[in-house]
Amino acid sequence: MQFPLVECVPNFSEGRDQQKIRTIADAVRSAEGVSLLDVDPGPDTNRTVMTFAGPPEAVLEAAFRAAAKAAEVIDMSVHRGKHPRIGAIDVCPFVPLAGSSLEECAELARRLGKRLGEDLGIPVYLYEAAASTPQRKNLADIRQGEYEGLPEKIGRPEWRPDFGPAAFNAKTGAAVVGARTFLIAYNVNLNTRSVSIAREIAFTIRESGRVRRDSRGNNIRGRDGEPVMIPGKFKSVKAVGWYMESYGRTQVSINLTDHKKAPLHLVFQECCRLADELGARVTGSELVGLIPLDAVLAAGRFFLNRQGRTAGVPESELVHTAVLSFGLSDLCPFDHNKKIIEYRMKEKDRFTEMPLQAFMDVLSSDAPAPGGGSASALCGALGSALVSMVGALTHGKKGYEAVFAEMETAGIQAQEYKDAFLKDVSRDSEAFERVMEARRLPKKTDAENPERDAALDRAQKEAALVPLEVMRRAKQASALAQQVAEKGNRNSLSDAAVAARAIYAAAEGAYFNVRINLPAINDRDFKQSVSAESETILKEVRSVTEKTLASVADAIDQMERNKGGKK
Numbered sequence: 296m297q298f299p300l301v302e303c304v305p306n307f308s309e310g311r312d313q314q315k316i317r318t319i320a321d322a323v324r325s326a327e328g329v330s331l332l333d334v335d336p337g338p339d340t341n342r343t344v345m346t347f348a349g350p351p352e353a354v355l356e357a358a359f360r361a362a363a364k365a366a367e368v369i370d371m372s373v374h375r376g377k378h379p380r381i382g383a384i385d386v387c388p389f390v391p392l393a394g395s396s397l398e399e400c401a402e403l404a405r406r407l408g409k410r411l412g413e414d415l416g417i418p419v420y421l422y423e424a425a426a427s428t429p430q431r432k433n434l435a436d437i438r439q440g441e442y443e444g445l446p447e448k449i450g451r452p453e454w455r456p457d458f459g460p461a462a463f464n465a466k467t468g469a470a471v472v473g474a475r476t477f478l479i480a481y482n483v484n485l486n487t488r489s490v491s492i493a494r495e496i497a498f499t500i501r502e503s504g505r506v507r508r509d510s511r512g513n514n515i516r517g518r519d520g521e522p523v524m525i526p527g528k529f530k531s532v533k534a535v536g537w538y539m540e541s542y543g544r545t546q547v548s549i550n551l552t553d554h555k556k557a558p559l560h561l562v563f564q565e566c567c568r569l570a571d572e573l574g575a576r577v578t579g580s581e582l583v584g585l586i587p588l589d590a591v592l593a594a595g596r597f598f599l600n601r602q603g604r605t606a607g608v609p610e611s612e613l614v615h616t617a618v619l620s621f622g623l624s625d626l627c628p629f630d631h632n633k634k635i636i637e638y639r640m641k642e643k644d645r646f647t648e649m650p651l652q653a654f655m656d657v658l659s660s661d662a663p664a665p666g667g668g669s670a671s672a673l674c675g676a677l678g679s680a681l682v683s684m685v686g687a688l689t690h691g692k693k694g695y696e697a698v699f700a701e702m703e704t705a706g707i708q709a710q711e712y713k714d715a716f717l718k719d720v721s722r723d724s725e726a727f728e729r730v731m732e733a734r735r736l737p738k739k740t741d742a743e744n745p746e747r748d749a750a751l752d753r754a755q756k757e758a759a760l761v762p763l764e765v766m767r768r769a770k771q772a773s774a775l776a777q778q779v780a781e782k783g784n785r786n787s788l789s790d791a792a793v794a795a796r797a798i799y800a801a802a803e804g805a806y807f808n809v810r811i812n813l814p815a816i817n818d819r820d821f822k823q824s825v826s827a828e829s830e831t832i833l834k835e836v837r838s839v840t841e842k843t844l845a846s847v848a849d850a851i852d853q854m855e856r857n858k859g860g861k862k
Contacts, residue, residue, distance in 0.1 A: 309383075316334065329348070330347060370383075371466060380438070384470040408470075478550055491536075495569070497549075499528060529556075544578075607686050676720070678776065679712040682791070689702040702782070730812075755815045758812045780794075806833045809826075
């Protein structure tokens with residue numbers, strides 16, 4: 296994965312002509328270094344949402360090429376669709392991902408807006424984090440009046456474009472470009488054709504709410520002449536209700552501008568509750584574009600807890616639970632590997648995604664990697680998996696009610712350690728390979744020798760730090776093993792003991808991998824610090840492990856005595 300990364304999610308006013316959609320998508324693909332992650336056309340809205348990501352400059356170039364192609368093939372004068380729109384390149388937000396910031400994305404938006412205005416003659420408005428004035432921060436305000444109202448609107452001084460001509464472009468309309476945090480575009484499906492029911496739900500959940508009315512049904516206005524609003528339930532939620540003719544049903548179309556403030560699962564549950572009150576039913580939901588993994592995992596934990604089950608389960612189970620609970624395959628099959636952004640950007644792990652037999656074959660061969668460091672990390676993953684297993688077998692078990700919450704927390708933490716240890720399996724091998732690459736650098740001249748020595752020293756330090764991180768994680772995991780051994784399901788005592796022993800094996804194996812890399816490092820302070828920390832951690836993990844195994848042995852002895860006394 297390259298860093299930094301930026302996502303771009305342009306919405307084009309064409310959702311029916313597949314040839315035009317492919318042409319715009321091909322323009323995105325033509326930009327080197329960019330990954331086109333999703334193309335989501337909507338025939339009823341007559342709108343396509345594209346999602347692509349990559350290094351900032353590459354994403355900026357892809358956005359311009361796509362916009363230029365859209366301006367060429369889309370004619371707004373004949374466009375009709377359910378979704379509000381103002382132009383062919385209706386809205387184009389940049390979103391910070393790994394290693395990038397909202398401020399940097401706002402600068403990308405300004406640069407794209409300038410190019411669209413100068414090179415393509417498109418009026419451009421900046422919004423959200425790139426907005427030039429507070430009045431233009433909200434996309435809905437800019438888009439008010441839509442394309443049809445643009446000829447009059449663009450002539451008003453307060454709506455002069457930020458870039459491009461202050462004149463109506465009938466073919467392209469205007470473009471809205473900006474920077475924002477990750478937005479989840481999400482639709483809730485109803486078992487009704489009634490748009491009024493969908494709108495009633497939308498008014499109730501969205502932040503802006505609804506207009507307050509008097510006893511006669513007239514809008515109530517404030518002293519400023521503006522309608523008085525009754526706020527909705529969720530902050531950072533925008534919603535409308537509409538009818539989808541192609542599916543013969545209505546939807547509540549939702550934009551979550553901050554899923555931390557308005558978790559997707561809570562919004563969905565409220566839609567279900569409101570639909571029930573109104574005599575309708577939610578049949579499922581639809582994700583437009585991509586979704587961040589943390590929103591899906593939070594939903595998985597929420598739905599498992601509602602079922603009285605522990606959330607201390609593998610990531611794959613959390614995702615599966617969320618997908619089922621949201622009914623994301625209601626309208627069409629849902630592929631989480633294509634719709635979760637981290638999964639789309641994920642690089643294949645050459646070791647941990649191998650079949651077990653294949654990994655063992657490589658480990659047992661004369662290949663220098665994977666080696667003992669990777670095997671140590673794998674031991675940590677195995678031990679952590681067993682810790683989570685004991686927690687899961689305790690949660691919900693009669694007689695252990697007092698420790699349900701504690702065991703669930705232990706299980707969740709153990710799953711996190713398991714996943715981190717698995718990443719260390721490859722990280723250790725990669726660190727070793729960088730040492731070998733540094734050793735192969737040329738050393739024939741006086742200029743080459745210092746460069747080689749410096750590169751080798753950096754690589755050796757990294758090769759020592761990776762197993763040191765394994766040791767640090769093993770220290771935390773060993774404490775969890777002790778916890779589940781002492782408080783977990785008595786029928787799983789042997790599993791807790793194996794967990795403790797496997798985690799200790801991870802710590803001790805990593806310790807020797809730290810030590811073997813230190814002699815080649817020239818930085819004396821670094822060597823002393825790392826050596827001292829590794830010695831301390833190993834002693835602590837050994838002590839905890841011995842206590843855990845002793846407590847397990849005592850508990851099993853007690854179980855045998857109790858059984859003998861009952862005969």
